[in-house]
Amino acid sequence: MEHVGRAGQPDKRTLRQGFLAARSGLTEDDVREAGRALAERALELPELARARTVAAYVSVGGEPGTLALLDALRARGVRVLLPVLLPDNDLDWGEYAGPDSLARVRHGGRMALFEPSGERLGPDAVTDADVVLLPGLAVDARGMRLGRGGGSYDRVLARLQRAGSSPRLVVLLYDTEVVARVPVEAHDKPVHAVVTPSGARRFASG
Numbered sequence: 288m289e290h291v292g293r294a295g296q297p298d299k300r301t302l303r304q305g306f307l308a309a310r311s312g313l314t315e316d317d318v319r320e321a322g323r324a325l326a327e328r329a330l331e332l333p334e335l336a337r338a339r340t341v342a343a344y345v346s347v348g349g350e351p352g353t354l355a356l357l358d359a360l361r362a363r364g365v366r367v368l369l370p371v372l373l374p375d376n377d378l379d380w381g382e383y384a385g386p387d388s389l390a391r392v393r394h395g396g397r398m399a400l401f402e403p404s405g406e407r408l409g410p411d412a413v414t415d416a417d418v419v420l421l422p423g424l425a426v427d428a429r430g431m432r433l434g435r436g437g438g439s440y441d442r443v444l445a446r447l448q449r450a451g452s453s454p455r456l457v458v459l460l461y462d463t464e465v466v467a468r469v470p471v472e473a474h475d476k477p478v479h480a481v482v483t484p485s486g487a488r489r490f491a492s493g
Contacts, residue, residue, distance in 0.1 A: 299470050302433060306424040306464060310349030322352020324484035325459060329356050329420075332480065332487055334455040338417040340366040342380065342443075342454070345389060345401035350422060351459050351484070357383055368412055369403045370439070377442050380412040381405050413443055414452040421456060421478060425464045430477035430490030432458050433469040444476050455479045 313321075329335060341360055346353040360367050367383040372394055381403030383389075390404040413419065421440055425433040434440055447454065456478040462485050480489045 299433060299436065302469060303424055303436060306433070307349075309463065310461075313349045318346075318349060318352050321461060321484045322346065322355050325351050325353075325482060326356035326359055328484065328486055329457070329459070329482045330359055332457070332482065334418050334457070334480070335360070335365075338365055340368065340416045341418045341420060342368045342370075342413045342416040343383070343420040344370055344422055346422070347398055347400060351461055353420070353459065354386065356420075356459075358385070361385065368408070368416060371402045371407060372400060372439065373410075376437050376439050377410055378413070378439050379410055380408045382408070410442075410446060411450070414447060414450040416452075416454045418455045418457060419443070419447070421458045423458045423460060423464075425466050425469050426458050426460060426478060426481045427466050427469045428490075429468075430479065430481075431469055431471050431475055432478050441474055445474070448476075457482060459483075 335341065343353060343357055343360070345357070357367055361383060368380045369383050371379040371381055372392075373379055382405060383403055384405060388404055389401045391399050392402050393399040421432060421434075423432045423434050444456075456476075457480045458478045460481055460483050462483045465481055465483060465488065477490060480487055
C-alpha cells in the first residue's frame with residue numbers, strides 16, 4: 288500500500304523510494320558523465336567563484352558525481368570541507384586534500400562512505416563555509432529539499448542557524464529530480480539554488 292500524506296500526496300518515504308529506484312537504474316558511465324556536467328554548471332555559479340571555503344561531500348552510489356567538482360574547487364585554491372559521519376548521525380568535518388586523502392568507511396550496515404582521513408575539525412567547522420553543497424533526492428519549486436531521511440543535514444542547517452552563519456545552500460541533483468512539490472515538515476529549510484547537469488536554478492529563498 289502506498290504511503291500518503293496530507294491531501295492524498297505521497298509522503299517522504301514513498302518519494303524517496305521512487306527517486307532511489309530511478310538512481311539504481313543508472314550506469315557508472317551515467318553517473319560519471321552527470322558529474323562532469325554538474326561540475327561545469329556549478330563552477331559557473333558566482334557564489335562558488337567568490338567562495339573561500341566550501342562544505343561539500345563525496346558522492347556515493349547513484350548520486351550525481353562530485354569528485355570532479357571537488358578537484359576543480361581545490362585547484363582554484365578553495366578550502367573544501369568534507370563530512371565525517373558520527374555515531375549519532377551528526378557530522379564532523381575534515382579538509383579535502385585530493386582523492387588520496389579519502390578513506391572508505393562503512394558505518395554499520397549502511398553503504399560505505401568516502402570520508403577525509405586527516406584531522407577532524409569538529410562539527411562547528413561548517414559554520415566557516417561560504418557555500419554548503421547539499422546532497423538530496425529532489426527539490427521543489429520553492430527550494431524545499433527532499434533528503435535521504437537520516438537527519439544529518441537537518442542538524443547541520445540547525446547548527447548554521449544557531450551560529451548566525453548564512454552560507455549559500457546549493458543542492459546537487461539530476462534534472463529529473465527538480466519537481467513541482469515535495470512534502471515538508473516544520474524544521475525543513477529551503478535551499479538557495481539547485482545545480483543539475485543541464486544548469487542552475489535559483490529560488491525565492493535566494
